[in-house]
Amino acid sequence: MPAPRTVYLDHSASTPCDPQVVEAMMPYFSEVYGNSSSSHSFGRKAEMAIEDARESIARVLNCKPTEIVFTSGGSESDNLAVRGAGWMQRAHGKGAHLITTPVEHSAVSAPIKQMAGLQGFKATFLPVSSEAWVDPEDLAAHLRDDTAVVSVIYANNEVGTVAPIPQLAALAHTRGALFHTDAVQAAGQLNLDVQALGVDLMSLSAHKFYGPKGVGALYIRDGLDLVSAQAGGSHERGRRAGTHNTPFIVGMAKALEIAHAEREARTAHYRAMRDLLIDGILTRVPDVLLTGHREQRLPSHASFIVRGVDSSKLLMHLDMRGVAASGGSACKTGNPEPSGVLLAMGYSPEDATGSLRLTVGHHTTADDITYAVETVRASVEKLRALAKMFAS
Template structure:
């Protein structure tokens, strides 16, 4: 195991910014009241929650009342898609949902469950070889019975970003609620809901240097959602459960810092990403970039290699101190290809030969150069040993 540690998996999670942690600490053991309590301790916690709500609303360009706090991106996605769908049924509206094969399971499996169990019709749009949704395909899929569409802002596996403003505008013309999963985009791309034109938007703090276990859902004023869980009347009856005051404070401050410092971080991300992409494509024979070459997250690089096994490659990299990920998921020892890569038209073998590398604030040029050297050596070794996908 190498003593050197290089973290290139920032799409999976990010370290909590020290400034964010400092902002959170008082709400663990000083201002620890329940924000729903009427006494002084509770009022102080409630004030912190409402200040955080206003801070987030400022970034989203929305009203504070349009921000719902959740436990993270998955809950936000579930509440948006399931909540809007059940409200449509309650109101006797159409029962058609439109989404894509690129979505996180929090959207994809929720939509499929609604189709399998509750009788909703589900359309999964095709995407092209770089992971883009065609606006015309979306228009053709939307009919009179379409009630909600959910299309992610940026994909976690290949980094491709979607034309959300165009898609949302089309949905609005047809009276369709439009949700976007912005979990990967938050901290990197603009989140102005007025400019995007979305009705609902999900974010998760740990993707932009905030704490794990807390997220937010923007819900445009006037939209009713059927709550996903029963309990108290927290968040105006839209999300039951005692509010996570330290997490909410951390979420809001991390988001504020990310957008206050967006320009400098984005410039750094792009320089590191482009160095990484250029070096891998130069050093590794027949390496291919997956996802869109231009419409992609500034932190994101993803590749397909010939005649290798992603799990084997990740093990080699980990032994050298490099943290990365792939598009495959290992289930009881049986690697399954990424549905996202299959949707882009890659073969099963290609989908099992993928590598995702995502840079962050602390990534250096030396980190990139070392990582590329190890990647090139590891790919060559795996190919020579014949340990590719079989």
């Protein structure tokens, strides 16, 4: 039976590409197709488009265009940041101690674990509160003279908590450590001014702010001679080898420009929809907890633990009724292990298997929310009744 309607509430996993962005990209597939490294006119046209995109992104980040490196997305930006900065710091004699949190995206935690396991780095994972809050006092207590890099996620992808980045970055600098933040979820919703944030490195991914998938950027503060994590040609001033993806880079710049211009209106709408969703779920569905921080929270993000319900079954039921949701992180789909983020926040493995993430976008309506809340309520009721039946 076809679903009566569809409601997409998984904007933290990905957003639709804005038609204005698609239009801006189109000429760069088959009209302006030169390799931006070629010196002839075809190459120069592509290079000009890339440099315009770099300038446009730099305006939003309040940095120099030369401080932007284009990558294939958030994962690559995170890898380049922690590896490139860690290797550089060690080569300069700063030390090999890395600090991060247990609530990072795996694109940060996996390279850090690799560096600790294979390359002699030491890694410290800071404690977090039950709301995934990183306390600056905990960072201060764990910083050392040999701390090379601190990496803390700006807005958490699973539970939406927004970290106090300016305070954390300032603390890292008091001990000569570099500070990286993964701003993949924050982009389009929170302030991306790198001077105000005080960060040295910041990762972005276009598909989270209505741009194309497979393109991202890393802000690298001037003067940091990062070791390239992807070696080869001298693209991006030797910091990232690989032929530029001209249409996607143009698309990312356009998407960020729109997101920046419309940030206030969009986030006001997200907040209104998110709060309807949170209130609806908490009042209509019994035995549900809100996860993450109540106030310091991404405007688009609602996340819960639905007690006594297996998240993967709930997502299937919701999908059959046309509601697209997530168990926490799109990158964890198919992984039956309870979320490490929720465990680090102090939830039991049983509770952590009931995670539900609903993230709104600028096309989300109040009707969508009403439908989604009722669908979650009915699906949870059914799953709990089935579980009771099989248990008896």
